[in-house]
Amino acid sequence: MRLSCQLFTTLREDPADAEVRSHALLARAGFLHKLAAGIYVYGPMLKRVLAKIEAIIREEHASAGYQELLMPAIQPRELWEESGRWERYTSDGILFHMADRKGSEICLGPTHEEVVTDFVRRRIQSHKQLPIHLFQVQTKFRDEIRPRFGLMRGREFIMKDAYSFDASSEAMAESYATMRGVYERIFSRCGLRFTAVQADSGAIGGAASEEFMVDAETGEDAIAVCHATGYAANLERAVSRIPTPPETPDKVDMHKESTPGAKSCDDLVALFPNLPLERMLKTVLYKAQWADKDGVVAVLCRGDREVNEVKLINHLDALHLELADEKTVAETSGAAPGFAGPVGLGEDIRLLADASVEGVHGFLCGANETDVHLLDVWFGRDLEQPETLDLGMVQEGDSTLEGDGTLEITRGIEVGHIFQLGTKYSESMEAYFTDENQARQPLWMGCYGLGVSRTAAAAVEQGHDENGMIWPLPIAPYSVALLQLKPGDEAQDSLAESIHEKLEAAGIDVLWDDRPKLSPGARFKDADLVGLPLRIVVGRDAPDGRVEWSLRSGGDSEVVDAEEAIARAVAACEEKES
RNA sequence: CGGGGCGUGGCGCAGCUUGGUAGCGCACCUGCUUUGGGAGCAGGGGGUCGUUGGUUCGAAUCCAAUCGCCCCGACCA
Known part of the structure; x- marks a missing residue:
């Protein structure tokens, strides 16, 4: 191809709004043009990259027996009512939706579980038709809270999504395992360095799920990996063996201490230099929201550890979770933020404890009184130890659960996410088949997403130097x-x-x-x-x-x-x- | 949603405090020279200063509203 016949322009300087290298370089080289926040024109050169990535995707899906189809970007509200996601997606504000001329509500598809489930349920009657394996490459629309980093988090982006429909949970697991291999081959063939990690399944729902992360310092996701054991998980989901608490001190009666203005652990460490951080328990107050009610939840956590909100929201099975505001803190603890504690907290407040508090005695905690903390508090004596469960964030240097390795925290760009959905959508949308025994059974589903445009950006994020981009040969324009x-x-x-x-x-x-x-x-x-x-x-x-x-x-x-x-x-x- | 910042030729920016009708670099056009790491000289074109309203003899500049974009945060006690 002769360059002299092409529309080809470059800029000498980075565009002012480019925050990450991939965005700046793609824009400078004329691959990308921003039309609005999170919405881009893919120039001819970038289109070639996308086409190459898509070609690899198509080959690997075809060889795993997947058929390509193309579903609409515009979807009717009714379908989303069936799965129960309309309310949630509109209240989160992530859904682009509008009314058509007749007043019917429609949305621009942020994903296609509903549409594909509808398509399949209208065609599937018998177990003899299963399994069904489908995929498409489509533009998705999500009104992100904050689009950023160029192609990395746009409001309109290109995604490959695949769906499997099986007759049993075992068959679903097989489809899932196949797709895991497909993803490994796709990213390897694209010439990318990546890590597959265990993941939280988030809003899509379902059981097992893994994410494929392109290794990059600038990635939005933090992951915990252990090179010795091969363990790798998204930080949202990662588990570890919590370092043992320090020696238990002499038993002294619980007593109050004045701690004016000491709102944070740092302040308290300054105030009580002899008290290790591990013997300070923080009490974090959250406002939780369920479909039918709201409530305040207090989580007890060791001073050197942090609460993992994703684990918490999953445990609570809540729709939404946020840190309690000052007013709520005052109402529930009777004190300013920073002084909440487990002793004498309101009856109506659900108290949970992260596993990190297990075995901690003679600790410091908030007294539910502004500028006052309690010292030498003992579980069993001064209060019952709440039931503990893993609600914590793993930390760099933690041991793996089995204790045979050490966790390292790195960053990555999520380019793929695969899920075992189970029967969540098939049941709510009544996608059933008849099995060998004439019994009506819900389809067992898996869904498998891969960010095509994001993969292109991730390749640049991973491959560039001070002079520009360095494309891997398989996906270079x-x-x-x-x-x-x-x-x-x-x-x-x-x-x-x-x-x-x-x-x-x-x-x-x-x-x-x-x-x-x-x-x-x-x-x-x-x-x-x-x-x-x-x-x-x-x-x-x-x-x-x-x-x-x-x-x-x-x-x-x-x-x-x-x-x-x-x-x-x-x-x-x-x-x-x- | 909260806070901060920014909208001036295609791109990056100055000018605004202290109002007097717009400037620099890159890019672009023409000519001559040049050709192994963003060439030189000469000439030239292009901007209702985001939008609307207000103040004023006069507004890029002051005031208000509005739209857009970017960043940070969304309180880990």
Whole structure:
């Protein structure tokens, strides 16, 4: 492809609103244009990247027996009422919805469980038709609270979603395991470094779920991994062995101490330097919201640990959870924020305790009185120890649950999420089949999402340097950058043209920078910015039939015969395929 | 939702405090020279200063409203 015939522009400076490298580089190279917050035009170069990612996705889904379909972006409210998600998604504000001219409410699909379940339930009667495996590549719409990081969290984005429908929980688990392999092959083939982690299933619902994280410092998700044991989990879900509490002190009567203004653990540590953080228990007050009621929940947690709100909301089976505001804290604890405690807390307040408080005695806690804390509090003597459960956040350096490894906290970009949904949607939407015994059974579902546009951004986040992007060969917009330094020079014209022709004949994507009247420096800068993995430069050695060969990822460049450069490009692209 | 910031040629910014009709760099156009890491010289084009209203003889500048965009936070006691 001749660059001189393309719409191709680059910017010398980062756009002012780009916060992360992938966004800045994609925008500078003209791959991306922002139309509104979280809404982007995918330029021709980016479209090629997306097409390559999609091609890999299609191949891997096809070989796992998945059929592609295309579902509508516009969906009727009624369908979402059936699954019970309309209320939740509209109250969270994440759903783009509107009324049509007749006044019927419709939404732009943020996901397609309802539509696919409806499609399948109308066709499935018998166990003999199962399993069913479907997927699509579609634009999804989510009115995110805060779109950011360019393609990373947009309000409109491209997603591949797949669904499995099985006759039993075991068969569903098999479909799920197959898809796990599909995802590993997809991301490997895309040339990305990634980690599969256990995950919370969130709003989609369901049992087992795993996320695929592209390793990147700038990732929005924190994950806990253990290299020794292979354990990996999203921080929301991660579990660990909590370091043992310090020695129990002498038994002294519980007593009040004045602690003016000591609202945080840091303040208290300053006030009581001899008291270890592990013997301070914080009492965090939350406002929880269920479908039918609201309530305040207090969670007891060791001073050096933190409450994991996702574990808490799951345990409570609540719809929404937020830290109690000052007013609520005053009403429930009778004190300013920072002084709530488990002793003498209102009867109507549900008190839970994180496992970290287990075995802690003679501790400090809030006295439910402003500027006062209780010291030397003992479970069993001064209050009953509430039932403890894991409501905590794991920390760097914690041991794994079995104690045979150490957790490390890293970051990643979530590009894929697979779920075993079970019968949640099939039951609420009445998607049943008849089994061998004439019994009516709900379908066992799995759903498998993969962010296509986000994967492209993640690839840049993982592959770039100070000069620009560095695309992995399998998903690069073009494989080879052919730079002709002096278009119009006879020897260069004919050599570049023959290289271009031979590479295209070999089925290799080549972008020939034949733009006239451009200085060599500008050409090199643009090539570095765009980041095509293989580079062939046709320059001063053209009369001898020689060119410069180099890799965008680094290493020295070499002057070789044109035929040798072509052979190397062909070899590199073949290696990618295997 | 709360707080903060910003809207000035395609992009990045200055000008605003102290009102007098807009400027710089990049990009763009023309010509000549130049061609291995963002070339030089000369000439040139392009902006109702987000929008609306107000104050004023006069508003990019002051005031108000509104729209848009960005960041931070959403209280871990």
